[in-house]
Amino acid sequence: MSVRTVNPYSGEKLAEFEEDSTEQIKEKFNSVSIAQKDWGKDVDERLNYLKKSLKPSLERNLEDLAKLMSSEMGKSITQSRAEINKTIRLVDYAVDNAKKFLADEPVKTEADRSYVRFEPLGTVFLIMPWNYPLWQAMRAAIPAMAAGNGIILKHASIVTGTAKKIEEIAETDIFRTIVARGASSLEAIRYSDGVSFTGSTGAGSQIAQESGKNLKKAVLELGGSDPFIVLKSADIEKTAKNAAFGRLQNNGQSCIASKRFLVHEDIFDQFYEAMSEEFSKVRTGDQLSDSTFLGPLSSAEQAETVRKQIKELSTIGKVSEIGNHEGAIVPPTLAVTEEKYTEEVFGPVAILKKFRNDDECVRIANETPFGLGSSIWGDPEEAARLIPEIKAGMVFVNHIVASDPRLPFGGVKKSGYGRELSRYGMLEFTNVKTVWSQRNP
Secondary structure: OEEEEEOOOOOOEEEEEEOOOHHHHHHHHHHHHHHHHHHOOOHHHHHHHHHHHHHHHHHHOHHHHHHHHHHHHOOOHHHHHHHHHHHHHHHHHHHHHHHHHHOOEEOOOOOOEEEEEEEEOOEEEEEEOOOOOOHHHHHHHHHHHHOOOEEEEEEOHHHHHHHHHHHHHHOOOOEEEEOOOOHHHHHHHHHOOEEEEEOOHHHHHHHHHHHHHOOOEEEEEOOOOEEEEEOOOOOHHHHHHHHHHHHHHHHHOOOOOEEEEEEEOOOHHHHHHHHHHHHHOOOEOOOOOOOOOEOOOOOHHHHHHHHHHHHHHHOOEEEEEOOOOEOOEOOOEEEEEOOOOOOOOOOOEEEEEEEOOHHHHHHHHOOOOEEOOOEEEOOHHHHHHHHHHOOOOOOEEOOOOOOOOOOOEOOEEOOEEOOEOHHHHHHOOEEEEEEEEOOOO
16 A cells, blocks of 8 residues: 655645555564664764764755655744754754763762663654654654664655655665554554554554563553643733744644633733734745745645634634635634633644642643643742642643654643653663672672
8 A cells, every 4th residue: 555645735736655564564663673773782882873973964864854744734934944943952952961861870889890781772753743753753862772772764744755755864774664544553563662642532542452462562642731820920012923823833733732821810801802813913924935934734634623623612612714724724713712622633733621729720721631731821839839730741831832852742631741852852762771799709
């Protein structure tokens, strides 16, 4: 069977790729496993590759890769360029910190010497989504590679061209891609030494089940319905600007996008007007134009899903669409409701609710089954009282939720488990080996 990629704005067919057979998948895992044995031995050689091969290759291919990413999944080309530059910064961070993160950790005991070693697991299988086609894959791959692991990437079908381009840019025997769907992806887990998955909670549950059945280490980065909490003390104008960016970046298709806006009732009307004004400034259209901020959703099917959710929201509240629907483009949309709506909306739709006090704010913030990120806007001391009560893997104060190479990224509840980035992420796919040594028995 074949996989076809399509520009969601124009409907133009971009390319067609043949799926890998079971034998081809096995062969790729085997070849990476063989190459990894040498790769895992010398951290200096690994970091030299990242610094002198991978980074320059990303820089040389920046414009071609950005155009391909945007063409396949619809994000603004300016945001694709930013995604590539962020990935380059991750390479720098790994180069600067990997030796320190992976160094033997001495532990004082009765032994002459006791310490903890961090050794690579082997081959890590990445099953990745389309919304950040480079960053999502490489924020898992680069730390795992720096730790000495090999990589097999199975990307979402609609960004198969980007996956192939990433493999070309990497230009190493320890990074290969496979083209597979459904059962083939699940079956491939058994050939790996660990699995990193980013995607929906439903798919993540299947990945977790298959990983558990085969006793494979797994890191799951799943959905989110992040609360954006606006306290009475917030600067309304600045907060509204951040709210619009936080909701509409990447066409609203981000697990850590601000999705539910919880606003103190005393400033609700002012904030709604300010946010509506910011939404009205957004330029929509062809994602390959530098002037576009909001392009099409990733596919006609995804746009239809979001439109159905907008209809659902209109039955439980007031919906305002700021702009027109055009093909796969969904305009910035505001939905005000007092009803509980726990479904994740993966598009440019902001759900706004009022709260009266801290207790009600926390209750609404936590009423979702997800627990990825959250942000609080207003006086930092007032925000600090809420931080321990928010059930999420990340809390940002007066800043939109973002992934940063220096900080661990991940969630709780149905947003998954495990961490990416920082030292915690680099050590996820290592064998934490205890060593006890003494001269005499």
